[in-house]
Amino acid sequence: MTDRATALREQGRDIISLSVGEPDFATPDHVIEAARAAMDAGQTKYTPVTGTMALKKAAALHFRRDLGIAADPANIIVTSGGKQALFEAIVATVSEGDEVIVPSPWWVSYPQMVRFAGGRVVPLRTHAHRGFRFEAGELESLITPRTNWVLLNSPGNPTGAVYPAEMLLALGEVMRRHLQVMALSDDIYAPLNYSDGPHATLANLCPDLADRICTVSGVSKSHAMTGFRIGVATGPGWLIDAMGTLQSNSTGNPSSVSQAAAVAAFEGPQDFLTDWREIFRQRRDLVVAGINAIPGLSTPVPDGAFYCFIDASDHMGRFGGDDTKLALHLLEHGVAVVAASAFGGKDGFRISFATDEATLTEAIHRIGKALA
Incomplete structure (x- = not known):
């Protein structure tokens, strides 16, 4: 949809793109300066395959400070974006016929990674009226002897769902039985969590399960560094080593300049995030109110990230039950969104509110007009 929107813009069409998951803020100045300094210092050569020690130490600081995980730099890998870390963890462990439980709606790449490795995707359906969260019993009912992963994403894409500590603690109990x-x-x-209290993550809440948990993070969303392509992951040594072997024989090391910039991101000032979160919160409230005011559309209030997952069931009869046709209809009216079916959902669409309030207000107006 983003590519279609770009093509239409090049034809002179006025298109508002709410399809891409990318902060609209500028990368912080101290991060840009660190990248510039690295280039000036000649840091443009190969680094160790799994990342520089400087960045592993900075990532350990991030895991400890922001996620409450006591990560040893020796058990951290630096990858070319968080997506590569997820891919490597799955490919290193999933064999033909293995089962991976993935809560849906899911981020579009999760099931594709599992299928690439020969695994079978087992959907764990979640619903808007429960905040797109699942119960531990629902998860346990799907576990078989072939289950080797459950994928977690909190705050989540595409729903903005945040998993509370009590839910993750219950999940830990399930893992102890299996x-x-x-x-x-x-x-x-x-870092983009609007709920009260600190961010909850499984590795912090259930340290006794550390040998079976891999946590993935990065700088793309928190520091507006999507183009730098730096992800970090921590987990048991055997898994991190296996991921490193894959990386050694595929991409090699992540960008040396981007790694230097990521060190500054993790170790530098974090106070700007307070302002960014508040801006995103205001945008979220604007979009939720605007969407819920359009007849036939509804969305719950997302607790994190910068997405709304919108139900358009009342309108689907007009589009033969095909939410891709609905998305294309909205595109013809000047707004690019992503169909819910791309995320394992149905009868709706996802929008990103990572843009300014004036643009969001106009986009909501166009959506309402297109469906009137």
Whole structure:
């Protein structure tokens, strides 16, 4: 949809893109300066395959300070974006016929990674009226002897769902009863959490399960560094080593300049995040109110990230039950969104509110007009 929106803009069409998951803020100045300094100092050569020690130490600081995880730099890998870390963890462990439980709606790449490795995706359905969260019993009912991962994403894409501590503690109890099950926790949106209290993550709450938990994070969403392509992951040494072997034989090391910038991101000032969170919160409230005021549309209030997952069931008859046709209809009216079916959902669409309030107000107006 983003590519379609770009093509239409090049044809002179006025298109508002709410399809891409990317902060609209500028990368912080101290991060840009660190990248510039690294280039000036000639840090443009190969680094160790799994990342520089400077960045592993900075990532350990991030895991401890922001996620409450006591991560040893020796058990951290630096990857070319969080997506690569997720991919490597799955490919290193999933064999033909293995089962991976993935809560849906899910981020579009999760099921594709599992299928690439030969695994079978087992959807764990969640629903808007429960904040797109699941119960431990629902998870346990899907576990079989072939289950080896449950994928977690909190705050989540595309729903903005945040998993509370009590839910994760219950999940830990399930894992203690099923020793073959591991948890892959995607915490890339952790700094964009609007709920009360600190961010909750499984590795912090259940340290006795550390040998079966891999936590993925990065700088893309928190520091507006999507183009730098730096992710970090921590987990048991055997898994991090296996991921490093894959990385050595595929991409090699992440960008040396981007690694220097990420050190500054993790170790530098974090106070700007308070302002960013408040701006995102205001945008969220604007979008939720605006969408829920449009007849036939509804969305719960997301507790994190910068997405709203919108139900349009009342309108689907007009589009033959095909939410891709609905998304294309909205595109023709000047707004690019992503169909819910892309995320394993149905009868709706996802929008990103990572843009200014004036643009969001106009986009909501166009959506309402398109469906009137």
